[in-house]
Amino acid sequence: MYQEERLLSILDFLQKNNRISVEEICTMFDVSRDTARRDLVKLEEENSIIRTRGGAILPSIQEEIKNYSKRLETVSQEKKIIGKKAASLIYPNDNIILDTSTTVQACAEHLQNMECTIITNSINQAEVLSNKSHINIQLLGGTLHKEHRFLYGSSVVEKLSDYYVDKLFVGVIGISETGLTIAHEEDGVVKRKMVKQAKQVIVLADHTKLGTNHFFKFASLKDVDLLITDKTPPKAFREILRKNNVELLVADGETKGE
Template identity: 75%
Template sequence: MYQEERLVSIMDFLQKHNRISVEQICTIFDVSRDTARRDLVRLEEDKAIVRTRGGAILPSVHDEVKSYSKRLNFVTEEKQVIGIKAASLIYPGDRVILDASTTVQACAEQIKNMDCTIITNSINQAEVLSSNQEINIQLLGGTLQQEHRFLYGSTVIEKLSDYHVDKVFIGVVGISEKGLTIAHEEDGLVKRKMIQQSKQVIVLADHTKLGHTDFFRFADLQDVDLLITDQTPSKEFRELLYKNNVELLTADLEEGDE
């Protein structure tokens, strides 16, 4: 077998098993240890692997976090039905915090025009709600993160300390045994304070976020009261929620057709 053929087969093995040892390469392809090492050196030069002591693993892959406007172009039907379900939990007289995520914006778009108070650090959420004359909107002032369209910083966190609300709706990049995670620390610090100021913490996350862990942890699972998602999670994930006293609410896709 030529080296190029071996390299393809080694990558196929890694895709299935995540790691491979020099001994495994020798056994599978009937080659010497020197040949196996040369194969790994070649793959490393091509940035296809990360060499470890005695073998190799696949490099970590980090999903690009698209800008807010680009993410809005990919607001899925799943997010829309989650938003409908979440909005149905807001009642007249409620005092509510909405964070700056596209899934929470799907909730904002469904909130009825009623006498309630909405606090947010998202210029998009404030704009969406501005046509509802009955809603009292409190936009938190701070430093504008232009690409992702949220306000952050010490002034936002200090102002949040003055509010005590009934519910907070939080979006995440990942929710797992590691807790609630997000891509940007400055966003996560604001979300953390929002959670501290609310009686009920409601997380909105479509099925792709479940079991995923991103860069910055801003809360633990035990901080969450309710998770709204679009598909029934795996048994293992449901057990994780139960262990942390998180209530689960699954939105019905048919609701989005009403």
């Protein structure tokens, strides 16, 4: 077998098993330890693996977080359905916090023009709501994150201390037994404060976010009152929600739980 063929087979093995040892390479291809090490060196030079003591593992790949404008271009039908369902939970005279996620923006877009107060650190949410004459908008001032279009910093966190609201609608990149996670710490610090200021914490997350984690944890599952998603999660995940007293609402209007 040529080296190129072995390298492809090694990568295929790693995709299925996450790691491989020099001994396994020797056994699989009937080659010497020196040949196995040369194969791993070659793969490392191509940035295909990370060599470890006695073998190799695949490099960790984090999904790139697109900037806000790019994410808006790819807002899925699932997010729109979730946003519409979330908007139906806002009533006249409610005091609400909306965070900076594109799923929460879908909520803002479906919100009826009613007497209520919306607090947000998202310039996009404020712009969407500015066309609704009866809605009072409180835009939290701070440092602008230009790429992701949110305001952050100590002034935002301090101002949030002045507000106690009925509901918080918050998006995540990951929600799991570990908690709620997001890509940017500066955004997460603001979300953490938002959670503390709300009577009811409502998480908006499509099914791809369930059971996953990302960089910065800003809340635990016990902080969440309601999760709105687009598909009924697996039984194991529903059990995790139940243990943490999190209600589940599937965006087609069907409530699931055990």
